[in-house]
Amino acid sequence: MTLRTTKTTKTTETMETMETTETMRTARIHAYGDASVISYDDVARPSPAAGEVLIRVAATSFNPSEAALRAGLLRAFLPVDLPHTLGWDVAGTVAGTGTGTRGFGVGDLVIGRLDGAGSAAEYVRAPVEVLVAAPRSVPLAQAAALPVAGLTAWQAVFEHGRVSAHQRVLVNGAGGGVGGFVTQLAKHAGAEVIATAGARSAAAVRGQGADQVIDYTAGPLAAALDGPVDTLLNLVPLGPPDAAALVPLVRPGGRIVSIATPVEPPADAGVTALHMVARNDPGQLAALVELVDAGVITIDISESHPLSALADVHRRSAAGRIRGKVIIIP
Numbered sequence: 001m002t003l004r005t006t007k008t009t010k011t012t013e014t015m016e017t018m019e020t021t022e023t024m025r026t027a028r029i030h031a032y033g034d035a036s037v038i039s040y041d042d043v044a045r046p047s048p049a050a051g052e053v054l055i056r057v058a059a060t061s062f063n064p065s066e067a068a069l070r071a072g073l074l075r076a077f078l079p080v081d082l083p084h085t086l087g088w089d090v091a092g093t094v095a096g097t098g099t100g101t102r103g104f105g106v107g108d109l110v111i112g113r114l115d116g117a118g119s120a121a122e123y124v125r126a127p128v129e130v131l132v133a134a135p136r137s138v139p140l141a142q143a144a145a146l147p148v149a150g151l152t153a154w155q156a157v158f159e160h161g162r163v164s165a166h167q168r169v170l171v172n173g174a175g176g177g178v179g180g181f182v183t184q185l186a187k188h189a190g191a192e193v194i195a196t197a198g199a200r201s202a203a204a205v206r207g208q209g210a211d212q213v214i215d216y217t218a219g220p221l222a223a224a225l226d227g228p229v230d231t232l233l234n235l236v237p238l239g240p241p242d243a244a245a246l247v248p249l250v251r252p253g254g255r256i257v258s259i260a261t262p263v264e265p266p267a268d269a270g271v272t273a274l275h276m277v278a279r280n281d282p283g284q285l286a287a288l289v290e291l292v293d294a295g296v297i298t299i300d301i302s303e304s305h306p307l308s309a310l311a312d313v314h315r316r317s318a319a320g321r322i323r324g325k326v327i328i329i330p
C-alpha cells in the first residue's frame with residue numbers, strides 16, 4: 001500500500017494522486033516497539049478482491065494481545081508484514097463488494113474477527129465468510145467489542161472448560177474484556193459463578209451475574225473461597241507462584257483453562273489443565289450475536305476513543321489502567 005502524507009500545500013504530483021485515489025486514515029506500525037511506534041498514516045483506500053467486501057469501519061476494539069503483537073512478542077507464531085495496520089475486531093457497514101461476493105451487500109451492518117488485521121482504519125477489506133450480521137439491539141460501534149473477546153470466552157467456557165449446569169466455576173480476571181463475556185456465558189450455562197475483580201470492576205461483574213465477587217487485591221483467593229471449584233477459568237497473566245496458587249482451588253478431577261499464563265498442576269493434584277489460544281469461528285460469533293439480541297449477554301464498554309488515541313490506550317493497558325472493553329472509532 002502506498003503511503004500518502006496529509007499535506008495542506010500539495011505539489012502537482014500529490015494533487016493528481018489525491019484526485020485519482022481516495023485515502024483513509026489508519027493506525028499502523030512500521031517497526032516493533034513500544035506504543036510510540038503506532039503512527040497515524042493516510043493510505044490509499046483498499047478495493048475488495050473477489051470474495052471480499054469493503055467495510056466502512058464504525059469501530060474496532062482494543063485487545064491486549066495486539067499490544068503484544070506491536071511489541072514484537074508474537075512474531076514467532078504470528079508474523080506480520082510491516083507496515084502493519086492494527087485492529088482485529090471490526091464492526092461496520094459494507095461499502096463495496098468484490099466480484100462473486102455473496103452473502104452481504106452494500107449497506108449491510110456486519111461484525112467479524114479479521115485475522116489479517118487492519119480494522120484500525122476508516123475502511124478495511126475482509127473475506128465475506130468471516131463476517132456475520134451485526135447485533136440489532138446495540139449501537140453498531142459497540143458490537144466491535146464482541147469478536148475477539150467473545151469468541152475467546154465462548155471457547156474457554158464451552159469447548160475447553162466444558163462448563164455446564166450446577167458446576168461451581170471460578171473466573172479469575174472477570175473485570176477484563178474477556179472476563180465480562182466469560183462470566184455471562186458461564187451463568188448462561190447454568191453454573192454457579194465466583195469471579196475475581198478489583199473495586200473498579202466489582203459492580204459490573206455482579207451485574208453480569210456473578211454469584212460471588214472476590215476482591216483479588218484483598219488477600220489469598222483460597223481464604224475467600226468456600227471450598228474448591230469444579231472449573232477455574234484463568235484470564236490473567238500471572239507469575240509462577242500466583243499460577244501455582246490456583247491449583248488447590250480446584251477439586252481433584254476438575255479443570256483449569258488458562259487463556260493467559262499456562263497453569264501446570266503437579267500430577268498428584270488430579271487436575272486437568274490446559275492453555276488455549278482462541279480461533280476464529282463465525283458460527284460461534286453468530287451465536288454470540290443471537291445471545292446479545294436476546295438480552296442474555298451485555299457488552300461492557302468502559303471507554304470509547306478516536307483512532308488518534310490508540311497509542312495512549314496501549315500505554316494505559318500496559319499500566320493496568322484498562323478494564324472492560326475499549327472501542328476505537330476511526
Ligand SMILES: NC(=O)c1ccc[n+]([C@@H]2O[C@H](COP(=O)([O-])OP(=O)(O)OC[C@H]3O[C@@H](n4cnc5c(N)ncnc54)[C@H](OP(=O)(O)O)[C@@H]3O)[C@@H](O)[C@H]2O)c1
Nearest residue numbers: 065152173175176177178197198201216259276277278323
Ligand atoms: N489465549 C487467547 O486466545 C487469548 C485471547 C484473548 C486474550 N488473551 C489474553 O488474556 C488476557 C485477558 O484479556 P482481556 O482482553 O480480558 O484483558 P484486559 O481487558 O486488559 O484485562 C484487564 C483486567 O484484568 C484484571 N486483572 C488484572 N490483574 C488481575 C488479577 N491479579 N486478578 C484478577 N483480575 C486481574 C483487571 O480487573 P479489575 O478491573 O477487576 O482490576 C482488569 O479489568 C490478556 O493477557 C490477553 O492478552 C488471550
